Every structure is written in structure tokens, then in C-alpha cells.
Amino acid sequence: MAIPVEMKDLTFVYRGARKPAIKNINLRIMNGEFVVVTGPTGCGKTTLCRCFNGLIPHFHHGKMIGQIKVNGVETRERKVSDLSQTVGFVFQDPENQLVALNVERELAFAPENLGLPREEIKARVEEAIEMVGIDHLRSNAPYELSGGEQQRVAIASVLTLKPSILVLDEPTSNLDPVSAKKVVILLKQLNKEYGMIIILIEHRLDLVAPYSSRVLVMSNGEIVVEGEPRKALSNDYVEKLGVGIPRILKLFKGLGVVRDGQNLPLTPDEAIRILI
Ligand SMILES: Nc1ncnc2c1ncn2[C@@H]1O[C@H](COP(=O)(O)OP(=O)(O)O)[C@@H](O)[C@H]1O
Ligand SMILES: [Mg+2]
Structure with missing residues (x-):
């Protein structure tokens, strides 16, 4: 391959x-x-x-x-x-990527441009909605959505082209910490469950x-x-x-409590496992 x-x-x-x-x-x-x-x-x-x-x-x-x-x-x-x-590409600022009047139309836009049959377009839109978890937003206008929701829609709109x-x-970068974390967890899900790079x-x-x-x-x-x-x-x-660099890693590096050959922690959970 x-x-x-x-x-x-x-x-x-x-x-x-x-x-x-x-x-x-x-x-x-x-x-x-x-x-x-x-x-x-x-x-x-x-x-x-x-x-x-x-x-x-x-x-x-x-x-x-x-x-x-x-x-x-x-x-x-x-x-x-x-x-x-x-290769799907999602930009920093989703507002520049969203053009349609509602989310469903937005998601149909790219596969329509490929000239795919109607049924195929519909199937791809539904699949992208499911993958990204935005069923409740399908009739909303992109400009009514929060930054985090817009970013999910931007990701879904790219997924309709079935990139690997x-x-x-x-x-x-324009999201609050909670919305940012949700986007990153979504990316991990796409990576694990759908095998996307x-x-x-x-x-x-x-x-x-x-x-x-x-x-x-x-x-x-x-x-x-x-x-x-x-x-x-x-x-x-x-x-x-x-x-x-992650604060917990920096802290543990500074403390010098990690034994040779052991990795520094990236998360509080990893840090706790090193300490106990
Ligand atoms: N469209 C462009 N035309 C000319 N120079 C550019 C363009 N985009 C980026 N650069 C230059 O290329 C270098 C790398 O920029 P960029 O790839 O945007 O870095 P980063 O994303 O890490 O901030 C910078 O010196 C930047 O000024
Ligand atoms: Mg940049």
C-alpha cells in the first residue's frame, strides 16, 4: 500500500x-x-x-x-x-469556510460540486452529521452557531468528501477551553473509530x-x-x-522525580501514576 x-x-x-x-x-x-x-x-x-x-x-x-x-x-x-x-483541510476561522444558509445545505455544498447523484449526496450529509454529532444543528444557519459549533460544522463539511x-x-484558537477540548476529542474519535489520519x-x-x-x-x-x-x-x-510545553511535564522535569528510562507525564493522571 x-x-x-x-x-x-x-x-x-x-x-x-x-x-x-x-x-x-x-x-x-x-x-x-x-x-x-x-x-x-x-x-x-x-x-x-x-x-x-x-x-x-x-x-x-x-x-x-x-x-x-x-x-x-x-x-x-x-x-x-x-x-x-x-486530504480535508479545516482553516483556523470557520466563518470563512461556511457559506450556506443552513447546516444541511452547507454540508451538501462540496459533494454537489463534485456532481454526485442526489442520493449519494444525502447519504454523505447524513454520515457527516452522525460522525460529528450535529444532528440538532442541521436546520440552523451557520452564523447563528457558537464558535465551537461552527468548527464542528466546518469539519463535517470537509468529511462529506470522504478524506482519509x-x-x-x-x-x-478562537474557542473557549471547553469548546476547544470538545473539538480535540472529536478529532481523536475520527482518528480511532474511523481510522482517519x-x-x-x-x-x-x-x-x-x-x-x-x-x-x-x-x-x-x-x-x-x-x-x-x-x-x-x-x-x-x-x-x-x-x-x-505542557505545564505538568515542565513541573515534573523541574522536580527531577522521574526515573531514568521513564517518560515525563503529559496529564495529571499520568503524573499521579508516576507518584504512587
Ligand atoms: N501567502 C504568503 N506569501 C508570502 N509569504 C508567506 C505567505 N504565507 C506565509 N508566508 C511567510 O512564510 C513564513 C512561514 O509562515 P507560516 O507558514 O504562515 O508560519 P506559521 O503558520 O508557523 O505561523 C513566514 O515568514 C510568512 O511571512
Ligand atoms: Mg499559521
Whole structure:
């Protein structure tokens, strides 16, 4: 089976820019993964994610060197509209993504644009409503919804294209902590129950690291640290970059109570297990 995402020495320079926004990225993402991408503002997270669904190089122009393949095919050779059926992309601000008068119409929009038969469109809308748990919102207008509800609708509207990979660019940054947590739990459910690959750009690591299988830390356009979240986020270099590492991990690192070979905790529950 083809590798879901494979980047080889991928570098991209936006048109008119003097230096690359991402450089020499080598990355493979496999089935079942929940990847968190983090790093200081301007380090290239959004640029990296624009490569997964072909927005780079097809929509944002510039010079792309190296290679990115999705399911074994170079994105250069595929249209964004084709790629959107493999890679769903959810933006930071759902308001910009929602266009229709009610939620059901919103969800039908993308499959209608594919020219699918009516029955198929209906089935996909129902499935997305079920997956995301928004049955009670189906007749509401997107602008009447709370930020968290809008973000769920934005996710559902992408799911109607049946992607196997979901990329989300800081989807919780405008949400309160409770709504943000609900969105992250939904992503974990899509990952576990539906086997979707999740690629999540996020700086609230307290919130997302416990759900992730791998963390990528970027700086200056490069992936500088990556790995299992407890290990990657224990790295001193990550703290120096100003990445907001989980407080509990920082505390336990400082206390020095974790034995050699044992992982630092990401959550209070993990911390308690270390102490007892
Ligand atoms: N559309 C664009 N055109 C030109 N430069 C861009 C564009 N988008 C981002 N950049 C530049 O690329 C670099 C990386 O930005 P970005 O990928 O948005 O970082 P992040 O998402 O980590 O904040 C920055 O220097 C930014 O100014
Ligand atoms: Mg960004």
C-alpha cells in the first residue's frame, strides 16, 4: 500500500520572498497517526500544511523544490479538487469556510460540486452529521452557531468528501477551553473509530499533546524535533524555542522525580501514576 504522506527534501519559497518558508522537510506520515505540528509563529506550520492538499504549489505560487506524494502520487500532478477527496483541510476561522444558509445545505455544498447523484449526496450529509454529532444543528444557519459549533460544522463539511487525511490549522484558537477540548476529542474519535489520519497545527500543547501519537516541532522552516509527545516535548531545545510545553511535564522535569528510562507525564493522571 502507498505511504499516505511522503515529503522528500521539500523546500518552498513564496513568490517574491527572499528565503524559504519551509526547507528540506523529510517526513512520512503513516496510517493511524495523530500528528501535532507546533512551533513559534512564522516557523512554517501553515505553509507545511498547505502542501498536503496541493494549495501549494497550485494556489499559493512560488518555487517548490523536492517532492511531496500523497498516497503515492505527486501533488504537483494532481488538481486541488481531486486532492480534497483525500486530504480535508479545516482553516483556523470557520466563518470563512461556511457559506450556506443552513447546516444541511452547507454540508451538501462540496459533494454537489463534485456532481454526485442526489442520493449519494444525502447519504454523505447524513454520515457527516452522525460522525460529528450535529444532528440538532442541521436546520440552523451557520452564523447563528457558537464558535465551537461552527468548527464542528466546518469539519463535517470537509468529511462529506470522504478524506482519509484531515489537516486542521489551529482550529481551536478562537474557542473557549471547553469548546476547544470538545473539538480535540472529536478529532481523536475520527482518528480511532474511523481510522482517519489527523494532522493538527496547534500551540495549546496542554490540550492536544495527550491525544497525539507524534509531535513535530518546527523552527525557521525546518522540523527541528519530532517524536512521541512525552519524549519530544522533554527536549530542552523545545523549551528554549518558546513552545508552550505542557505545564505538568515542565513541573515534573523541574522536580527531577522521574526515573531514568521513564517518560515525563503529559496529564495529571499520568503524573499521579508516576507518584504512587
Ligand atoms: N501567502 C504568503 N506569501 C508570502 N509569504 C508567506 C505567505 N504565507 C506565509 N508566508 C511567510 O512564510 C513564513 C512561514 O509562515 P507560516 O507558514 O504562515 O508560519 P506559521 O503558520 O508557523 O505561523 C513566514 O515568514 C510568512 O511571512
Ligand atoms: Mg499559521
